[in-house]
Amino acid sequence: MTEHKTAAFVSDVIPMMVKWRRDFHKYAEPGWLEFRSASNIANRLEAFGFTIQAGKEVINSDYRMGVPSSKIISEHEALALAEGADEKWMRFFAGGYTGIVGTIHAKRPGPVIGIRFDMDALNIQESSDSSHLPVANGYASIHEGVMHACGHDAHMSIGLAVAKYISDYRDELAGTYKLIFQPAEEGVRGAKSMVAAGVVDDIDIFLTSHVGIGVDLGTVVSGIDNFLATTKFNVVFNGKASHAGGSPEEGRNALLAASSATLNLHGIPRHSRGQSQINVGKLHSGSGRNIIPSTAAMEVETRGETTEINEYMMTKATKIIRGAAEMYEVDYEIDIVGAAKTSCSSEQLKTYIHDSLRNVKGVDKVLDRAPFPIGSEDATYMMNKVIEQGGLASYMIFGTTLAAGHHHEKFDIDEEVMGIGLASYIGILEGIECSGFQKIR
Template sequence: MAPGASPVLLLLRAALLLSPVAVSCGAALDDPVGLLRLAKEPEFMDWMVGVRRRIHENPELGYEEFATSELVRRELDAMGISYRHPFAVTGIVATVGTGGPPFLALRADMDALPMQEGMEWEHKSKVPGKMHGCGHDAHVAMLLGSAKILQEHRDELQGTVVLLFQPAEEGGGGAKKMLEAGAVENIEVMFGVHVADIVPIGVVASRPGPIMAGSGFFEAVISGKGGHAALPHHTIDPILAASSVIVSLQQLVSREADPLDSQVVTVGKFRGGGAFNVIPDSVTIGGTFRAFLKESFNQLKQRIEEVIVSQASVQRCSAVVDFMNKDKPFFPPTINNPELHDFFVKVAGEMISTSNVRDRQPLMGAEDFAFYAEAVPRTYYYFVGMLNETRGPQAPHHSPYFTINEDVLPYGAAMQASLVGRYLLEHQHVTAAKEAPHEEL
């Protein structure tokens, strides 16, 4: 025995030398730099760009992604990858590998936003009032790129990679419906990725623990008594009541929340009245509330209703509050598994250097990837940067001027393939070491 070498380590080395699968995997799926180089090859890159642009030209809203789903299935058929469809109306669940455990999953969201694209370019949205203003078109192209890489090295996979193409991330709770349809049965580990407008190209960013907030929506109808604006004493003014409600709602965070416990309450809708000289019978307000802790989220929900009803009554009005969680389900916080964070940093560091793996502060935005954490033992969500300041200003997500730096596509495709490939390889090695006979001491 070599000095300092443990029996388990020697047995593991012997298993690697005797296993052609392990050696092959080490030369391919265990080579993050090589996979990135593959994804950057002109032919590979042109194909992903073409997929992304076709999706961008034909955006579809949540649960309406029929053409997008058909495009994905055509590409999977061309690769020889089997899949099941539909899940949650338009969703697809594809598999690459042995068909047996362990099962890992990668996910891309497919839906667009109800907004008019403001940029004029060759592949602008052809559908009035709809555009991919968040990057989901890039996510689909990147996951198909990962699928191509994994399929080319399928004989090296010691387990199964499940590819989820999900509808309705933008408030529709598509992940929840995918879960209800059984899309993640037997999944042990799952990764999700999002392009980032403020993270430089060639950089990835994430953190252990909470990364995205939980969120919910509310709408309230505040009713009074309408009348002529010149005779307010004959009316019960719901606009005044709603104004008092909105001011009081802001105090829930500033005066009731722990300053170290991030929370948000925002009123984004105020609708009522239609004339300068008429006090309406009622007004409608609506908004969102967000928190990282479940207890804080539930407390906010309770207090929002109490404040709206109570403040309306102070102004002699009545109020009915609807939290809309049938149409817009509450999103849990997105919380990253600490062990997967260490694993992510290691793999990403090998691909793009440790200096390009950055910490990301938690965001008050919500992500329905969080639903998967309720069913999958370990999940991890990260951002892949696409900011290139030499291209000029980068418009933010959900802006009509949002654009994709298509140089991000190979980074997303290679990173996803590297994460699942390395995880399966390490799982194989650990299993081999556990199953190998131990020599007597």
Template sequence: MPDPIRERLTGLRRDLHRYPEPGWCEFWTTARLVEEVERIGVDELAVGPEAYDPEDRMAIPPEDRIEEWFERARERGVDDDLLTTMAGGNTGAVAVLDRGDGPAVGLRVDIDGLFIEESGEPGHLPADEEFRSETGETMHACGHDAHVTWGLATLEAIAESDFSGRLVVFFQPAEEVSGGGHPMAESPYCADLDYLFAVHVGLDHPTGEVVAGIQKPLAMCHVDVNIRGTSAHAGKAPEEGNNAIHALGTAIESVYGIPRHSEGMTRVNVGRVEGGTASNVIAEHVDAVAEARGETTEVMEYAKSELIHRFETAAELHGCEADATVESESPRADSDPELAEVVAQTAEGVDGVDTVLPAADFGASEDATFLMNRVQADGGLATYLVVGTDHPTSHHTPTFDVDERSLDHGVDLLTESILAVAEDGP
């Protein structure tokens, strides 16, 4: 990596860290990365609906939330023409370098933040060094600010190299809600890629450690459930009501009793419920947000089907109705060992990397699997790698942070891996 790029890494990451935006609301973040891409100079840059079909998006937030973040971006000086392109929550971008004959290589990084208020306590580096989130309600608590930095710096390093081929960098929105992987995977930019690299920071792997290819990410789905009953006076005539909260309670007990599956592990959770009006009113309405995961896509489908069935059956038992909507989902996809081996061999020569794991189980879920499946179905190879970082607390916590030494490690590893497959293949 050229020294001028290396010298900008920390400043770029901290700039991105100051203004995290939630899924499908990454207006300023997209504008910031577009600014960098245009400075680098690429052969093609597609923003929002130019990069994917908006109809393929999942987990789109309410219009009022999108509009709120849209106006915030305008107040922060985002160009009106660019905002118009992203209107309706069509964020993210794809950047393309065409450099003659050679393989088509993809790199996927995610760009969204989380609804977590970042710690301002002494000892939290972003607070101490004044690059803490400025929004008051969102945070880059999973390292996506580092991911965007890697994507931009790798793009620049490849642009300044003797790379021969086609490089496609996906700056993907809405990973945290599993909403952006599907449209990126369905887009023409993901067609006929020979290789795809996806990457994450940390995940309990320390600074200096690299996982060349994760295995066994859990397929998952997010499900929204609406239960409708009939209200009544809880003291005078409770028999006249159909209690949506009672139906919900029955459903929750039933959901956690879904039988295990012989072909792999499952996970279910009801993570949020809301409903009812008062202690003396039979509740006529309740909402729930739930999820199902599975060791394989097929096992996840089993858990999802059972989860929805149990909500519907519990509602019917109590004289209510239930509507379940799958807001988003993602399949399982395993890293190809041949491409992971390229990463492992490259990592051995990266300054600062002292431990290389050929593979590791992921144990969570990721919608980069949509892109991995697309590439693999087209005959290409894909790997999802992890660049370790010392993070003081777990991902998705108010005091999460990354060791900025891992910024160098990630760019060097991604750049050299891309050059390796372009020159020699796996």
């Protein structure tokens, strides 16, 4: 495509992207419950000529993490159907298997290119303030306690626009294109199960991206190298209730075990070889002031600058939790509900992306790495798998002005970033054939 042709295509598609994004935003759905969103995506990908794999075809149930209860899943399935989800696809997504992979072959042979887009919203109540643009323009989330507070609504919209581009210009492209729409990125719960299902086994070049992350509108980061490894886990202590005044010696105090664990978890020595973090974000226990608490529940996370550092933090945490349980003679259970590793974008691919974006309209600056520490992302499972197989992978950032920070009730993006993201992907994909990248399998 010529520069003029690309600009015209992007200009024509932007109104659709805005419409898609606002619809996703209005009907926000959390991880493993993206039934309506996934249904709409599958329908559009199929209309664009993609072959669709969905549900258990692309998700290994043994590797899902942090899955809601069957009751919650059933409630959201019914809600999605009431709000227009297509029954054809709901059969695939039943039970919370809300992943999708769309595949299409270009006219000429070439590498297999995988592009991943995440779909889930957050369990946050969106602001009702009239100054909040989604409220003012009528697309604020209608689902109580759930909102797109991280930009995944924009990611899905960019993904559909990229699908339309590939479909419209497949005769001018080379290779095979796999668009991966992943559930449950929040809490790093979904990617591992898609990797285990073999979704990225044949991918030569893997791309993914995020809007915002504190980068200015018009700036693109060609690859991130500083994701933190993380483990998200829940802990339940089970003791024995008794009357605190009448027979305290008969009780086994789960709250004291949890409190002791909390204090000592935050006292784990930090690692000398890189950043290490731990946080007890939630502790709930007790039923009354005169009752020895029989149960206590905690929500905890560890992070590390490397996978090894995170494993160090997790090993220490497990010993502390076990020790607290033994001290207060209670039982304990640890449930891993999310995890991600560290990963580095491929230098060769980063350089190619940097060069590809030089003349993309709307891109003012291209950085080779994020200018500040980044949190955690489970796309690292996909990146690492592709790289281990000899392929290339990169995680990009498309900067945008934000109304408030990520995971904030007033989070909102400048929708101009979606056009920049689409134009960037076009610039990257249309040069693949001449890039020297080859199929590696």
